[in-house]
Amino acid sequence: MSLFASRVSLGRRSFYDLRTYQEDPRWPGWQVISRQKLFSESLTSNLDDSPNTHVSPFDAAYPGTLPVTLFLLDLPSGYQITNNTVSPVATNGELEIPVSDSSSIIVRIKQIQLEQVHTAKSTFDPRTSKSYIDLNRAGTGLMEIVSEPDIRSPEEAGTYVRTLQSILRAVGSSDGNMEQGSLRCDVNVSLNRKGDPPGTRCEIKNLNSVRFMMAAISLAVPQETRGFDENTFETFRLRSKEDAPDYRYMPDPNLGVLVLSEEKQQSLDVLLNVDNGVVHYFEQLCQAPSRNGQKRDPAVLLNWLTHELLGQLSARQETFSANPLSAEQFGELIDLVQERTITGTSGKLLLRYMLTSPSSRSLEKFATELELIALDSTSSLGSSASTELEGLCKAAIAALPSEVTAFRAGNKNSRGRADAAATRSLVEKLVLSKPV
Amino acid sequence: MRTNVIKKWLSPSPFRTHISWYSTHVHHREVISAKNPAVNAFVHVSELSPSTANNLPLSGLSVAVKDNIATSRLPTTCSSAMLQNFTSPFDATVVKLLEQNGADIIGKTNCDEFGMGSLNIHSVHGPVKNPIGLSQAPAEERSAGGSSGGSAAAVAAGMCHAALGTDTGGSVRLPASYCGIVGLKPSYGLISRWGVVSYADSLDCVGILASDVDTTRRIFEHVTSYDSRDPTSALQEIRDKARRHTEEFFPFSQPPDRIINGLRIGIPQEYFPSEMSPAIIEHLRTLIALLKTQGATIVPVSLPSTSYALSSYYVLASAEASSNLARYDGVQYGSYVPPDPDTDLTKTSKVYARTRSLNFGEEVQKRILLGTYALSADAFDNYFLQARRVRQLVKNDFNRVFSMPNYFSDSINYVDENTSDDHPPVDVLLHPSAIRTAPLLTESPSASEGDTSLSSYVQDVLTVPASLGGLPALSIPMKVPQKDNDGKVQWPVGASIVGQWGTDDLILSVARAIETLQTQCQ
Numbered sequence: 001m002s003l004f005a006s007r008v009s010l011g012r013r014s015f016y017d018l019r020t021y022q023e024d025p026r027w028p029g030w031q032v033i034s035r036q037k038l039f040s041e042s043l044t045s046n047l048d049d050s051p052n053t054h055v056s057p058f059d060a061a062y063p064g065t066l067p068v069t070l071f072l073l074d075l076p077s078g079y080q081i082t083n084n085t086v087s088p089v090a091t092n093g094e095l096e097i098p099v100s101d102s103s104s105i106i107v108r109i110k111q112i113q114l115e116q117v118h119t120a121k122s123t124f125d126p127r128t129s130k131s132y133i134d135l136n137r138a139g140t141g142l143m144e145i146v147s148e149p150d151i152r153s154p155e156e157a158g159t160y161v162r163t164l165q166s167i168l169r170a171v172g173s174s175d176g177n178m179e180q181g182s183l184r185c186d187v188n189v190s191l192n193r194k195g196d197p198p199g200t201r202c203e204i205k206n207l208n209s210v211r212f213m214m215a216a217i218s219l220a221v222p223q224e225t226r227g228f229d230e231n232t233f234e235t236f237r238l239r240s241k242e243d244a245p246d247y248r249y250m251p252d253p254n255l256g257v258l259v260l261s262e263e264k265q266q267s268l269d270v271l272l273n274v275d276n277g278v279v280h281y282f283e284q285l286c287q288a289p290s291r292n293g294q295k296r297d298p299a300v301l302l303n304w305l306t307h308e309l310l311g312q313l314s315a316r317q318e319t320f321s322a323n324p325l326s327a328e329q330f331g332e333l334i335d336l337v338q339e340r341t342i343t344g345t346s347g348k349l350l351l352r353y354m355l356t357s358p359s360s361r362s363l364e365k366f367a368t369e370l371e372l373i374a375l376d377s378t379s380s381l382g383s384s385a386s387t388e389l390e391g392l393c394k395a396a397i398a399a400l401p402s403e404v405t406a407f408r409a410g411n412k413n414s415r416g417r418a419d420a421a422a423t424r425s426l427v428e429k430l431v432l433s434k435p436v
Numbered sequence: 437m438r439t440n441v442i443k444k445w446l447s448p449s450p451f452r453t454h455i456s457w458y459s460t461h462v463h464h465r466e467v468i469s470a471k472n473p474a475v476n477a478f479v480h481v482s483e484l485s486p487s488t489a490n491n492l493p494l495s496g497l498s499v500a501v502k503d504n505i506a507t508s509r510l511p512t513t514c515s516s517a518m519l520q521n522f523t524s525p526f527d528a529t530v531v532k533l534l535e536q537n538g539a540d541i542i543g544k545t546n547c548d549e550f551g552m553g554s555l556n557i558h559s560v561h562g563p564v565k566n567p568i569g570l571s572q573a574p575a576e577e578r579s580a581g582g583s584s585g586g587s588a589a590a591v592a593a594g595m596c597h598a599a600l601g602t603d604t605g606g607s608v609r610l611p612a613s614y615c616g617i618v619g620l621k622p623s624y625g626l627i628s629r630w631g632v633v634s635y636a637d638s639l640d641c642v643g644i645l646a647s648d649v650d651t652t653r654r655i656f657e658h659v660t661s662y663d664s665r666d667p668t669s670a671l672q673e674i675r676d677k678a679r680r681h682t683e684e685f686f687p688f689s690q691p692p693d694r695i696i697n698g699l700r701i702g703i704p705q706e707y708f709p710s711e712m713s714p715a716i717i718e719h720l721r722t723l724i725a726l727l728k729t730q731g732a733t734i735v736p737v738s739l740p741s742t743s744y745a746l747s748s749y750y751v752l753a754s755a756e757a758s759s760n761l762a763r764y765d766g767v768q769y770g771s772y773v774p775p776d777p778d779t780d781l782t783k784t785s786k787v788y789a790r791t792r793s794l795n796f797g798e799e800v801q802k803r804i805l806l807g808t809y810a811l812s813a814d815a816f817d818n819y820f821l822q823a824r825r826v827r828q829l830v831k832n833d834f835n836r837v838f839s840m841p842n843y844f845s846d847s848i849n850y851v852d853e854n855t856s857d858d859h860p861p862v863d864v865l866l867h868p869s870a871i872r873t874a875p876l877l878t879e880s881p882s883a884s885e886g887d888t889s890l891s892s893y894v895q896d897v898l899t900v901p902a903s904l905g906g907l908p909a910l911s912i913p914m915k916v917p918q919k920d921n922d923g924k925v926q927w928p929v930g931a932s933i934v935g936q937w938g939t940d941d942l943i944l945s946v947a948r949a950i951e952t953l954q955t956q957c958q
Contacts, residue, residue, distance in 0.1 A: 078762025248811035250759055250820070253638030254667050 080115065081252055088113040089143070097163045098299075099156060107160055108148035115142045143173070149188075149198070154214035161185060161210050166306035170278050175314030178208050185213050278320045281305070284327035291335040304334050308351055316355065324358030325351075332363040346372040389423070394430060461540045464498045468543070468595045474570050477580070477589040479503055479561045480510045481543035492538025493658055497651070499534055500590045500599035503544040504551055505642070506631035507531055510541075514633050515559035516549045518770040518795040528631020529663045530600060530642050537658045542596050546586030549797045550761065551602050551635040554610055554895055556585025557877065558799040566615060566874050567593035572925060578874040581611030587645050588615040598646035598655050604635050605749050606899025608643030609911040609932060614874035616913045616928030618652045618947065620644045623678075623937045624906030625670035625844060627656075628663035636756035637668070639749075639903045649912065649948040656940065670844055670938075678843045678938025685839075685863070686942050695945045696953075697731035702837055702862030706742035711894055712871040716929050719914040720868050723931055726953055727866075735862050737837045741829040742901055746893065748830065749900040750803075751810050751823035758807030761800070766791030827904045834905045837862055838936040844906060845937075864946055865934040869911040871895055873927035898932065908940040909933070912947045915954040 083089070093109035123132045145164065151157050165176040165183060176183045185207040190198040207213040285301045309330065313323060325333075333354075337347040341364070350367055359366070367373055461484050472478050478500065489495060501507060504514040506524035513519045527535070535541060548558045556564040556579060564585035569576035580589040584601025588611030591599050601608040603621035612619025620643055627642040634640060642659070646652040663669045686695060703724070708717065724734055765788045766772035773791045780786055796804070810819040835842050839861035871894065902909040911930035920926050931950070935943040 078765065079759050246813050248759075248808065248813075249816075250755055250811050253636070253756055256668065 081255070082115040083113050095147075095160070095163060095167075097156070097159045099159065105150070105156065107150045107156075110146040110148050113144050113146070115144055149190075154217040157187065157217060158210045158214045161213065166302065169306050169310040169314065175311075177311070177314060178210070181208060184208050187213055187217060189217055278305070278310070281320075281323075281327055281330075285331050285334075288328065288331055290338065291332065292339065296331065296334070297338075300338065301331075301334060304330070304337075304347075308348055312348075312351060312355055323355075325354055326360070329354070329360075329363055336363060336367060340374055342367050342372050343374050346374065390426060390430075460496055461498050461542070464542055464594075464596050467593065468590075471567065471570075471593050471595060474565060475567050475580075475589050475593050475595075476562055476564050477545055477567075477586040477593060477595060478543045479513065479515070479546050479586070482510055482541055484540070489538055492536075494534060494654070495538035497538075497598060497655070498540045498542040498596045499655065500542050500545045500587055500596045501531060501534075502547050502584050502587050502599070502601045504547060504602055504633040504635075505531060505600060506633065507541065507544065510544050512544070512633065513560065514550045515547050515561055516764075516795065516797065516800070517560045518764045518792075520560060520771060524631070526631065529628035529665065530659045531631065533659045533661070534600075534655070539655075543590075545584070545590050545599060545601075547601075548583035548585070548607075549800050550633065550757070551583040551604055551607055551640075552757070552799050552803055553582040554606070554893075555579040555875070555877075556582035556611070558582075558797050560797070563877055564589050565877065568616060568927065569874070577877045578927070579614060579877055581614035581870075581874065583607040583611075584619075584643065584645065585611045585614075588612055588617060588619065591615070591617050591645050591647055598644060598651050600655075601643045601645050602632060602635070603641050603643040603899075603903065604639045604753060605896050605903045608641075608645060609869050609899050609909060609930065610895065612645055612911040613869035613913075613928070613930030616930075617645055617647050618649055618913070618951075619911045619930070620652050620656060620940075620944070621902065621909045622656060622660065622940050623670070623844065623908040625666075625668050626660045626675070626908075626938075626940065628659075628661075628666040628669055630663055630665040634756075634760040636753035637760065638756060639753055641903075649944060649951050652910075653944045653948070656944070660940075674843050675938065678840075678936075679941065681840055681843070682939050682942050686945065694949075695942075696727055696949050699727075699732045699864065699946065700735055700839065700860070700862040701727060701732050702735045702737035702865045704737050704739045704742065704837075704865055704867055706739050707867035707898055709871060709894065709897055712868065713873070715920070715926075716868045716870070716872070719916055719929060720866075720931060723914055723950070723954075724866070726957065727950070730949075730953065735860065737862060737865070739830075739833040739837065739901065741826060741833050742897070744826045745830050745901045745904055746897050748823040748826035749896065749904060750806070750893070751819050752827060752904075754803040754807030755810045755820055755823075756807065757800075758804045758811060761796075761804055764792065764795070766795070770795055830901050830904045831906075834901075834907060834936070837865070839863055840936040840939065842937045863935070864939075864943060865932075867898060867932055867934075868914075869898060869930035869932040871898065873929050902932075902934045905937075907937055908935050908943050910943050910947050912950055915957075 088111040090112040091110065093112070095107050095109055096104050097107060098104045123134075124130070125132065147160070151160055161183075165178075168174040168183070169176045174182055178184065186203060186205045187207060188201045188203050190201045192199045204213075204216045207216055282301065282305055285305065286296060286298050288296070290296045309323065309325070310320060313320060333347055333350060336342045336350075337344055342350065346367065350363065350370065350372055353366070353370065354363075465481065465484065468478055468481055472481075480503070501510075503512060506512050506526060506528045508524055508527050511521070511523045513522060531541060546556060546559055546561050546564045548554075548556050549560065552558065564580040564582075566578040566580040567589050569578040579585065580592075584599075584603070584607045587599035587601040587608075590596050592615035601611070601619070603609065603619075606621075608619040608621050610619075621641050622643065624639075624641055629637070629640055629642065632640060632642055644652050644655045644659075646655065662672050662675070686699075701724075728734060764770040770791060773794045775781065775787050775790050779790070793801070809815050810823070831842070831845075835845075840863075899909070910933050912933065913928045914931045916926045916928055918926060933943045933946050933950075
């Protein structure tokens, strides 16, 4: 795979908007392009930017940030190998994401490409003024999924990333763990008045949580709007001709042409079609009625399946095939949370127990044994739970003078069994009615 | 540093023994001690390893290695200030193979910085002097050619049996021609480039220099094998295909000189530029006449894209170099030069610029700049892509004249253009290796500008096309009378035999036959 440049992405792009304009009270007109990076297993930095030309609030907090003079320390070869122009892995796709309970939008995927993460991990010790470079991660593969400018709000951007994350986990191409750097987002934001063409793009790189990403979009835009009058205008004018980074693409002479015979192509197709069973598992979950005989909510099931079950499995470096929980057990666990017999936190904890020491026992019995039944539970088991919660809260407040500390202590004593909302209202009530 | 190493070998050797192969190695080290201060071929000499086995295929051969090929026991400087203190943690595959087969890696040889140059004058170790001129009376300081000048001079001066060089655009064949020895640039992909410091990956080949064809072949046979660590290494099945095809038409079992009988030798008309010295054309005529008497069919052929090959080569090689040399920034590799106190430290480039400006030589800087320009967005289409198109035309030219197809072709839509019958196909091409004999070092355009600095590139016209085509090419000394009619000493010059990809055995056999024939009619 030896490839050429994506001058396309650097150059002009036509404004595409088939969607009806929607009023957003925060500021008029949204356009978000999300460029999302996917790592097979490693962190990366972005090296093709001139230092300090587009700094975002998040860049400053990013660990390993180095003094500008050492910015390219961690790129040993001085170049990066990518397949973004001649033959991306895939082009012209789309992803349907829900924007409300009843409607969804299509986000077009421009292309999916592979890149070499050529960067090392670098850390700066301010005490000794020394930089340390760890080359362990240099050279691992990265998949970049580039969307078209079809996203119009931070919420849509968040949904888009979460949906992608679920799909990637389900097909097993990534563990999607953002906090570990396996999945990251580069977001391009441009702002315009209603009816005007899109404004100058601002790129925010290396966002490692959906929450941060949504916040970044909300924060970055007004800042730059202000910057448009001043010198900062230059700073953000990424895509003007004179400032456009010249990547100096060259086909890598060390990488030849990969010729796939018909035969080989078919065997690859077969591989792509292999279902690791997760779809069937999901269907089983959906089809079985819940504990109280109702139809389970597929959205909730999907959320638990992709984020909790697949997430915890990947954290254990296991694939779905190693999942020890039957669909019945996992369904029961979700039901227990849904009917508030256990809290979400306890549900996750229970799931972790089940993954560590698999058993075919009833989840509810297991939860009772582990004392995970929710304190304010209104279910059949929860008759004395409310009073227990009140007692705990009172003890907590009495033990510690500060409200904040009391909050934390309260949560610790309850070992995650306390429903956050119920605890808050109860503590507030107690604090207000009976000064300590 | 260099002289210190040499002095070590001037001191009474503890390894003097009665074993003959052993004393050969000692002998070569003594020759190095005696001659190297003047020739400047070696930049590092190894200590003799007493444990070397004496029953391996290459036992008894002392082989020098160009200083841009990684060795773990000797530094690898690439003749650059940038890597002056660099020792590789690993051995290049080719070095490992030599050692496994019993060869004595006798030392590292001088070269043009990162292989960029034709005269071996762009070196942090100083220029290499052609040993032939030094043994004359009065002595003359002539170039050994480049960039593998140290390797060629080491062989010519009798400091070793053979030497490895690298050939990107003629860097083995030209010094071989200037120094009067054999220089083989094998087909691209036959010898692993793992451990060879890249100049231009798509052109770089490890080459072999030796005083005769048999030694060249002996070394070649033991270092050519598939290597999974070199992604451009030719797969065994492609090697086999080319070999089978070659053997079918040229059974090597027959006596060496018989191979000439019936051989179709193409003489490419574009390989005689006006700059070529008339004496060289005369020498080639003599050789052609000799080959005809042995039953060779001489076929005039045309390779019309040749005139553009040089420009294509310099754009592509420089572009690849600008990328390959990006790693030498004084941080990971290269000697770091701290910036001036008044440097604007907010500009990263200024910090690197100082290290790179001070550590890279003039020629390397020139090529990095040219390559950087050729890859810039504005110039990419007109320079880089155009150069690639020209390269394909050059390849097409070769494929059209050779009787055998190119099994290594990386083009999926490879079209066999043998259908053209302007000329009947040929088995090998034959042309002079150089436009002139070794120039005096004083006429080297090291510091001068204008015409002279461009003339050093004109020479490459004869060697660059085979590099662009990835074809095997071997330079063998032509028979030159000791003195010309005016009684002046005649300098050696080589003839190049070029074959289709993978016909290295064939061109070695042809070279062997020429060697024998030239000796016989003395």
